[in-house]
Amino acid sequence: MIFSEEILSSLGADVLYYKINETIFSEGQLPNYYYQIFKGAVKLTKDRENGTESIFGVFFKGQCFGETFLFADKTYPFNAVAMEDGVILRVPGEKFIDFVTKKPEFLLRLYRFNAERMYFRYAMLNCLSINDSMLRIKELFTILKELHSVKGAFSYQIPFTRQQLSSLAALRLETVIRTVKKMEKDNLVEIRNGKIFY
Known part of the structure; x- marks a missing residue:
């Protein structure tokens, strides 16, 4: 959890409820809020002309997303979309910036989260450079498992x-x-009720 519910509430956080695939903010909008996930998951995406989407990041309970754009005079270069039904705490951007600039320990907490996110982003770029599809997916699963600090075979x-x-x-x-079917056959993953366990 980046910031507690109590801290965000003290900053006037709105509690927003989202349904799966609902847009939280869109590409081209100005960033006016700090968003933190209380429940659910959010993806940062860009729709392509051929009807596909690119996913630039995925965020889970306790994580924030899109906050770095509060510190720049730029619009969002992607959409934020709920990956499942969820709850998000939203704080006005000016209040959030005022809060973290007056409390260096909280600004440091935000820097640490961003450093971890940058590590994940570069690990993903490395993953995408792998040509073999099985090795690429296996590396993706390894990155996700490490991100969530899960150990043990088929535990994630x-x-x-x-x-x-x-x-x-x-x-x-x-x-x-x-x-994924070949990975299951090779005992690299387990499939339980259609869900993949690595």
Whole structure:
């Protein structure tokens, strides 16, 4: 959890409820709020001309998203979309910036989160440079498992559909489906009720 519910409430946070696939903010909008997930998951996406989407980041309970744009005079270069029904705390941007600039320990907490996010982003770029689809998906699963600090074989449930995995891994849906089946056959993953465990 980046900031507690109590801290965000003291800054006048709104509690917003989102349904799966509902847009939280859109590409081209000015950033006016700090967003932190209280429940659910959010993806940062860009729709492509061919009807596909690229996923630039995925965020889970306790994490914030899009906050770095509060510190720049730029519009959002992507959309934020709910990946499942969820609850988000939203604080006016000016109040949030005033708060973190007056409380260096909280600004440091935000820097640490951003450093971890940058590590994940560069690990993902490295993952996308792998040509072999099985190695690429295996590396993606390893990154996700490490991100959530889960250890042990088949102990981490991949929180994405095959379609979302295809967007994350920049592979065709058919390739992801075929590769995951082969990974199951090779005992690299387990499939339980349609869910992937790594």
